[in-house]
Amino acid sequence: MAVLSKQVAVPKSGFSPIPVIDMSEPESKHALVKACEDFGFFKVINHGISAELVSVLEHETVEFFSLPKSEKTLVAGYPFGYGNSNIGRNGDVGWVEYLLMNANLDSGSGPLFPSLLKSPGNFRNALEEYKTSVRKMTCDVLEMITDGLGIKPRNTLSKLVSDQNTDSILRLNHYPPCPLINKKTNGGKNVIGFGEHTDPQIISVLRSNNTSGLQINLTDGSWVAVPPDHSSFFFNVGDSLQVMTNGRFKSVRHRVLANGDKSRVSMIYFAGPSLTQRIAPLTCLMDNEDEMLYEEFTWSEYRNSAYNSRLSDNRLQQFERKTTHDNTLLND
DSSP states (O other): OOOOOOOOOOOTTTOOOOEEEEETTTTTTEEEHHHHHHHHHEESSSSOOOOHHHHHHHHHHHHHHHHHHHHHHHGGGGGSSEEEEEETTTTTTEEEEEEEEEEEETTTOOOOTTTTOOOOHHHHHHHHHHHHHHHHHHHHHHHHHHHHOOOSSSTTTTHHHSSTTOEEEEEEEEEEEOOTTTHHHHHEEEEEEEEEEOOOOEEEEEOOOSSSOOEEETTTTTTEEEEOHHHHHOEEEEEEEEHHHHHHHHOOOOOOOOOOOOEEEEEEEEOOOOTOOOEOOOGOOSSSSSGOBBBOHHHHHHHHHHTTSSSSSSSSGGGGGGOOHHHHHHOO
């Protein structure tokens, strides 16, 4: 099953509004904050993660998705494991297959599929090294953000995703070439690989091969294609970080369109806090509590809400704080 969408306008040649953040430049912290405010999305270069490591993990990922479907489904499960087409349990579908894993370094959980591959040790080692490297890069980015916002201590955000028992996830996606993309047979419509959504966690880290497909939604409602760059990483501001900055940062809505000719492989690290972590606007970013736009909630509460929603739902809406004016209208 596939989801069709209207033809999306192609951005002007050579045009890319995607902010680029150089991790080797400490003063990039100001551009980083602006990127989070204006787009909720940015590309990171000079990140220090080994190109060889990424190449090995991509190779092993391709090997896994090349297995017969009957073998891949042996490790199907929910929420972790192999999945195909169905995204979650609420009716969302896409032109995608995926492998979802616990990315908590302290969980002690190994790969779900040690016996399915020719070299399971290579995959396991690459996964563990990748998780460690991306987790460190994520913490570095979050500390640059706190520097840019003038928040003390510096680890206010990074400690949420580096403490023991954090609820982080690694997702490997494979978008096969889609034969349904044909102007003669489907009227020039695109096929949705992964439907539009925001990420519920604090921040997400994406890396893909050189096949296009990812798009982000700008504040004016237009969709913009993100040029692929296999040597860089892309970050999405998540719903939880939008809440913690009291709406100053925007959780970016994004989607993936299927490709008619090429396979797309992506790896996404979703940096989440512990299940008991309370999420609320940071008081240091407000003059008084009356400015709070969101009610406090635990990550467990919000995660459960996300699991029970459709991809395109505005999950934060039910956690928006009711103002005195709103309560007056409700009582009239």
